[in-house]
Amino acid sequence: MMFTLSEENYLKAIFHLQTVSGKGISTNAIAKKLETKASSVTDMIKKLADKEVLTYIKYQGVSLTDLGRKIALGVIRKHRLWEVFLVEKLNFSWDEVHDVAEQLEHIKSTKLINELDTFLEFPKMDPHGDPIPDKEGKFQKIEKKLLSTLKENQLGVCVGVNDSSSEFLKYLDRYQISLGQKIRVVSKESFDGSVTILINNKEMSISQKIANNIYIQS
């Protein structure tokens, strides 16, 4: 069975939504994620249900089947391996890779992706700290929490981001926040949720929104 670029993007989006909110995924949630209209989503999920990659009950949202999950993980594997390639071999920075990887993830060739994996020496993480599924779709889930959940005086290491947009990543670069960076929470402001952190012996304040998009391992 073959899947179009559009179908692959739907499966990927639904997979990502499922990993956060365990329940059935709503039409609206999918529409929002894919920046499309709810009616378009209804059309597409009917087609995907016919192809048996998800189950769909009217008015009750959708849920991926094992096959659907497998296909989504295949696309995610390709996306992340290409991101590693771009950073490691082609001098891209972590804020430049996402858009190109969105295109590359749809190239169809099992040999291509498995040879790429070998060429890169089987990386386990992409440039944003996200795990790369192996051939069988298996990947380790790493322990991580949002920076905003740390208490005053707690220490952690940045291990990922919750937002891969170029804007956010460039912001992090500007403040020397990269994967592996040690971060200590100095104080938290209850008024606006902003956090004062210590990085490389320098104190700085970041907004709650920023703190909500940085993953930390203690």
Place this chain on the structure above:
Amino acid sequence: MMFTLSEENYLKAIFHLQTVSGKGISTNAIAKKLETKASSVTDMIKKLADKEVLTYIKYQGVSLTDLGRKIALGVIRKHRLWEVFLVEKLNFSWDEVHDVAEQLEHIKSTKLINELDTFLEFPKMDPHGDPIPDKEGKFQKIEKKLLSTLKENQLGVCVGVNDSSSEFLKYLDRYQISLGQKIRVVSKESFDGSVTILINNKEMSISQKIANNIYIQS
């Protein structure tokens, strides 16, 4: 101005047809090359004429504009660079690269293709002996003739192929014909045009069709 995958394929096909038959390219020739119908071609060339990448006079075929030529060369550059990448870095053989390159050639990112070029150390030829245009679309045209045009007892080096199909390339592999291989014409059979050649001190006979698809430099 943005071009779709389909539009890029039309431009590439027309470019290739133009390099062999200098004149205006007929609707039918394009249809044949792209394995589509003449009516579909008429539709598309109207659109491409609107976009000013080719000139089109009803019933008289088409001809690329400078812009059209530039875009076609960009796609060809990408195709060939990806082919080099697949062979040099990902253990593909020359008969496996074409289909994947057909997909990769449509990825849009100037940084990607220029960094890939750098990573590969600016190759001048693809795995089939075809020249790779540089950023500006410039490439050297190499001197080459068909093996079938050699006279008895003449010697040459294989520098390219006229057919990149997997079937043909596998045939060449089987008979140890690869780029750089020295080939001597021992005799030619006027009855069926077949050629007896000497390769690595071994004599073998190849059909006229095969001899018509191997490029030689004397």
Place this chain on the structure above:
DNA sequence: AAATATTTTTAGTCTTGACTAAAAATTTAT
């Protein structure tokens, strides 16, 4: 110079994946 054959274009249809507007179902508020 007609007649015939071939090529090219036009007209109309189909599929995919989107959209808007309106109807129907469900959820939340009163």
Place this chain on the structure above:
DNA sequence: ATAAATTTTTAGTCAAGACTAAAAATATTT
């Protein structure tokens, strides 16, 4: 328990890019 608000589905439209069948133009024979 109704009413109001929200979500979801349906119905109808559109553009891209393909297709078939038929008409029109051009090329080739006789």
